Amino acid sequence: MKEFYVHMRGSSMDSLTTMVENKSIDLDLDRLNTILKVSNLGARGWNQRSWVSSEDFDQQDFVRVLFGENADHVQRMYTRNLPWDYRFLHRAVCTHILPKAGGFDEVTHMGAYTMYHFITGQKINVLFLMLNHMHSILDRENARLGYRNIITKILHFFNIDLTGEVHHDLQSAEKLGKGTLGRMGFKKHKRLSTWILRDEDSNRVIEEE
Secondary structure, eight states: OHHHHHTOBOSSTTEEEEEETTEEEEEEHHHHHHHHOOOOOSBOOOOSSSOOOOTTOOHHHHHHHHHOTTOOTTSOOBGGGSOHHHHHHHHHIIIIISOOSSOSOBOOHHHHHHHHHHHHTOOBOHHHHHHHHHHHHTTSTTOOOOOHHHHHHHHHHTTOOOTTOOOOOOOGGGSOOHHHHHHTTEEEOTTTOOEEEHHHHHHHHHHHO
């Protein structure tokens, strides 16, 4: 996978070129659609450092849908301020669509942009997001080399010999376990053995008293 990223080139936002095992790999949205069987339709927006600039994009509306009516788009966005079900969506976005290194406490502009489209049912071009996220990995230090399973499919499509490649198990950040749920603000109810919000558990204790 490292070789895939090391040799990656491309100035276009909807394509890239790389080389693995001395074989050239040319990717664009149509070819990714063929390989992954994922639609390449929907909104195409990308901005690594700020909000996506688009005529049909209202920053304030995005933030209010995610964080509530009183939220302000100039404030920094954190998962602790998201409704609990949106926290799961954020985790999925940061693990599979826009994989990142480090913690998941902060909601990035692109993370919020992606979540908004899923929540409101508006189409978004996930393949476009993935290609641009691959490009952005090269510009950052200590970036996580994401999309391992997807890159494996790409290499198989281009008949790259993977004999001798070492299998890597899922990392803890890619699993939804007890630690993840705890960091997201959930607690396992001792009597019911189900996961609930810590605040909800406190309210139940007060009511029972």
